[in-house]
Amino acid sequence: MPSATLAGRERPGRYWKIDLDTLELPAGDGGTVEIAAPAARGLIACTLEQAENDHAALLARVYGRTAAQSTKFGAMTVAQRGPGAFVYIPADVSVDEPILITYRGGTACYPYTVVLAERGARATVIERVEGGAGTTFCGIVEVVTEDHADVTVASLQLLPDDARAIATRDAKPGPNARVAWAIADLGAALTVGSADARIEHEGANVDIAALFFPRGTQHVDLITTVDHIAGHATSETIVKSAAAGRGQARYLGNIRIVKDAQGSLAHLHDDALLLSKTAHIDSVPALEIAANDVKAYHGATVGAIDAELLFYMESRGIARDAAERMIALGFFEPAIARFPTESLREEIREGLRAKIG
Amino acid sequence: MSATGLRITDLHARVEEKEILKGIDLVVEPGKVHALMGPNGSGKSTLAFSLTGHPKYQVTGGTVTLDGEDVLALPADKRARAGLFLSFQYPAAIPGVKVANFLHAARQAVRPDSLPPAKFRKLLMDKMETLDMDPVFMGRYLNDGFSGGEKKRLEMLQLAVLAPKYAVLDETDSGLDVDALRAVGDAIGSLRASDEGKDTGFLIITHYPRILQYVAADVVHIMIDGRIVKTGGPELANRVEREGYDTIREEIGAIA
Numbered sequence: 001m002p003s004a005t006l007a008g009r010e011r012p013g014r015y016w017k018i019d020l021d022t023l024e025l026p027a028g029d030g031g032t033v034e035i036a037a038p039a040a041r042g043l044i045a046c047t048l049e050q051a052e053n054d055h056a057a058l059l060a061r062v063y064g065r066t067a068a069q070s071t072k073f074g075a076m077t078v079a080q081r082g083p084g085a086f087v088y089i090p091a092d093v094s095v096d097e098p099i100l101i102t103y104r105g106g107t108a109c110y111p112y113t114v115v116l117a118e119r120g121a122r123a124t125v126i127e128r129v130e131g132g133a134g135t136t137f138c139g140i141v142e143v144v145t146e147d148h149a150d151v152t153v154a155s156l157q158l159l160p161d162d163a164r165a166i167a168t169r170d171a172k173p174g175p176n177a178r179v180a181w182a183i184a185d186l187g188a189a190l191t192v193g194s195a196d197a198r199i200e201h202e203g204a205n206v207d208i209a210a211l212f213f214p215r216g217t218q219h220v221d222l223i224t225t226v227d228h229i230a231g232h233a234t235s236e237t238i239v240k241s242a243a244a245g246r247g248q249a250r251y252l253g254n255i256r257i258v259k260d261a262q263g264s265l266a267h268l269h270d271d272a273l274l275l276s277k278t279a280h281i282d283s284v285p286a287l288e289i290a291a292n293d294v295k296a297y298h299g300a301t302v303g304a305i306d307a308e309l310l311f312y313m314e315s316r317g318i319a320r321d322a323a324e325r326m327i328a329l330g331f332f333e334p335a336i337a338r339f340p341t342e343s344l345r346e347e348i349r350e351g352l353r354a355k356i357g
Numbered sequence: 358m359s360a361t362g363l364r365i366t367d368l369h370a371r372v373e374e375k376e377i378l379k380g381i382d383l384v385v386e387p388g389k390v391h392a393l394m395g396p397n398g399s400g401k402s403t404l405a406f407s408l409t410g411h412p413k414y415q416v417t418g419g420t421v422t423l424d425g426e427d428v429l430a431l432p433a434d435k436r437a438r439a440g441l442f443l444s445f446q447y448p449a450a451i452p453g454v455k456v457a458n459f460l461h462a463a464r465q466a467v468r469p470d471s472l473p474p475a476k477f478r479k480l481l482m483d484k485m486e487t488l489d490m491d492p493v494f495m496g497r498y499l500n501d502g503f504s505g506g507e508k509k510r511l512e513m514l515q516l517a518v519l520a521p522k523y524a525v526l527d528e529t530d531s532g533l534d535v536d537a538l539r540a541v542g543d544a545i546g547s548l549r550a551s552d553e554g555k556d557t558g559f560l561i562i563t564h565y566p567r568i569l570q571y572v573a574a575d576v577v578h579i580m581i582d583g584r585i586v587k588t589g590g591p592e593l594a595n596r597v598e599r600e601g602y603d604t605i606r607e608e609i610g611a612i613a
Contacts, residue, residue, distance in 0.1 A: 307412060312449035315409050316459075316515065317437035317466035326462065330453025330498070 025136055028080035031109035035085050038097035045099050048084025058088050062116045062144040066170035074168040077140045082110035089121035098124040105131040111139040117149035124340045127155040136164040143171035152180040154339050158351055159187035166192045176203035182339045185212040186351040196225040199233045206235040209338030213355050214247030225254040232263040239270035240335040243279035250282040259290040268298040273331050325356050360425035362386045363523040368419035370407040377403040379583035385558040393562045395580035396602045401562045405527040409443040410436050440522030444512040444529045450500040457495040460518055467519050484517040487547050488540050506537040513544035520553035525560045530568035542571025566594040
């Protein structure tokens with residue numbers, strides 16, 4: 001399913017002014033990638049080009065193995081072919097420090113990140129995109145892990161307010177393996193993101209945490225999808241969003257549990273905070289459950305800052321705007337806590353502080 | 358100075374369209390402990406919220422001054438900065454805001470000449486020890502997942518850290534076991550014994566007299582149906598303990 005296509009009742013209403021089906025993007029004009037990896041036995045962290053030349057067999061175990069390329073924007077990433085990165089963590093290697101991947105683009109950049117973790121391997125990847133005014137990014141991240149591997153991919157997007165940031169992310173965790181997506185979208189005029197995982201093996205664990213905050217006239221469209229194809233696996237999705245000014249967002253949280261995926265455990269929780277009367281967030285948790293022996297929970301809230309919380313803080317001498325700021329920042333904390341490294345978390349808090357104003 | 362004190366004069370207030378306070382007169386002097394007792398629904402909490410500026414409570418008449426300053430003209434945060442404190446009966450939980458950060462922000466707001474971080478931490482640690490609180494509290498989210506007793510201890514910690522000129526304690530004793538009640542008493546006692554808090558005036562709102570075993574009241578007021586119907590010394594609390602509010606109700610019924 002093309003994850004950027006809006007279907008049925010999710011089709012844009014009067015608030016949603018951007019038709020993703022007809023959205024056209026400029027042709028790619030290159031871009032660069034910078035990869036910084038700590039020393040670890042057998043770890044490969046190189047450009048996609050180099051991987052194609054030197055590690056083709058390894059690359060083939062991930063590249064195109066998820067559904068990412070078959071989405072509308074994923075297909076564009078493949079066709080336009082920008083910079084790329086390949087990360088391979090061999091069996092039983094634990095990479096303690098994060099692997100940093102930074103893409104820098106011009107007019108339009110189509111980056112492609114591929115991560116392969118073998119049996120028992122552990123690593124964290126932090127991906128950033130950087131570009132000037134009016135830049136467009138449209139990228140893919142694909143992750144495949146083997147049994148008992150554990151991979152976290154965090155992405156921070158702080159592009160200028162007139163940029164476009166599109167990202168298609170898809171993962172396949174192996175048996176008893178874990179994959180975590182942590183996504184912070186704070187910049188760009190238009191953000192279209194997906195974070196998916198397809199669980200085909202028992203014992204797998206998927207964690208998705210996302211936060212975004214459109215303000216001014218920013219738009220965010222985020223879809224997360226966890227497909228429970230195999231049973232006895234768990235997934236947890238937590239999304240925190242706020243909107244201010246005329247900021248708009250739509251979040252669609254899909255959890256699908258097929259008939260044979262008995263013993264699945266799925267949590268989906270999303271909270272949306274509206275900081276102005278003209279801000280709008282559509283929050284749509286969508287659970288399709290065909291198995292009968294599963295546990296699936298979802299909770300969603302949309303609302304303004306609670307007046308009782310404000311009064312409590314004001315009664316302690318904290319001025320209203322400072323109180324609102326503290327409450328709004330605190331609101332994001334459960335999602336921020338899912339991001340790796342304190343410096344990244346602090347950078348996200350800083351980005352949020354700047355937006356709250 | 359005659360204006361000294363938290364002076365409440367003919368205060369009327371309503372919630373939505375219902376008049377709850379029907380003319381309250383009360384003066385809390387610096388360093389004094391006043392107890393305000395009354396049955397459920399008599400308007401005690403409405404008085405607490407009206408004093409501190411809760412947006413749902415509308416003052417429709419009367420005046421409140423704090424050492425001469427017109428409290429009712431100020432928004433809630435400025436009332437706190439003027440030296441007024443409310444210990445909530447049901448404190449709000451604020452996920453994502455750490456206790457330590459909140460306390461620091463509050464202290465900075467109320468006492469802008471505030472302590473350097475190291476001294477502030479020391480102050481917190483001392484006060485927490487008095488309250489028998491585990492230091493891990495500092496890293497927890499404000500009241501988030503706290504038990505009733507933990508919330509009340511945190512209210513008392515805030516009282517200790519902010520050392521207000523006047524503190525209104527809204528049923529701080531409700532739902533507390535004896536240990537927690539003693540901790541509350543100790544917190545108030547140690548504040549009153551400190552330099553910062555020796556002149557703090559208290560208005561302790563309570564349903565039951567038992568908290569007054571831990572904090573001796575100088576003056577006891579009985580509130581029924583939005584009015585203070587009786588004022589006396591500590592013996593009045595003992596009477597409530599023995600007889601409940603019924604005989605007082607009958608007595609004022611006889612007068613009216």
